[in-house]
Amino acid sequence: MKIALIAHDKKKEDMIRFATAYKDIFSKHELFATGTTGLRIQEATGLSIHRFQSGPLGGDQEIGARIARNEMDLVLFFRDPLTSQPHEPDVSALIRLCDVYSIPLATNMGTAEVLVRGLKRGDIEWRKIERDQG
Ligand SMILES: O=C(CO)COP(=O)(O)O
Numbered sequence: 456m457k458i459a460l461i462a463h464d465k466k467k468e469d470m471i472r473f474a475t476a477y478k479d480i481f482s483k484h485e486l487f488a489t490g491t492t493g494l495r496i497q498e499a500t501g502l503s504i505h506r507f508q509s510g511p512l513g514g515d516q517e518i519g520a521r522i523a524r525n526e527m528d529l530v531l532f533f534r535d536p537l538t539s540q541p542h543e544p545d546v547s548a549l550i551r552l553c554d555v556y557s558i559p560l561a562t563n564m565g566t567a568e569v570l571v572r573g574l575k576r577g578d579i580e581w582r583k584i585e586r587d588q589g
Pocket residue numbers: 461462463464488489490491492493508509510511514515546
């Protein structure tokens with residue numbers, strides 16, 4: 456599965472702990488991330504990650520473009536709801552595209568736990584069929 460990992464600055468520590476905790480699962484999949492999130496996860500876990508631009512520089516839009524091309528299966532986006540982001544329209548657009556294409560999306564760690572456990576159990580295998588029909 457192709458998985459996007461994104462975290463706003465105040466959620467990056469959470470993301471690193473999360474990626475570390477589920478490293479064994481993540482290592483079986485193809486990982487993508489916005490620039491700084493990806494770098495931090497790579498440094499902390501050694502996982503191989505395709506890094507896009509940093510979020511404020513267009514990284515969210517790059518991930519959105521992958522979704523629009525049916526090239527992303529799961530998005531884990533640890534948003535910071537208490538800090539305004541200069542690229543808020545990009546954040547909203549990414550979330551919107553997940554809804555347009557029915558891509559499983561977690562916007563906080565609680566939901567991400569459920570999705571990653573589901574991923575391990577095979578609950579997201581239907582995405583392979585969707586992608587093949589692409
Ligand atoms: O801003 C972000 C998502 O909207 C995350 O970007 P970085 O991972 O580059 O910090």
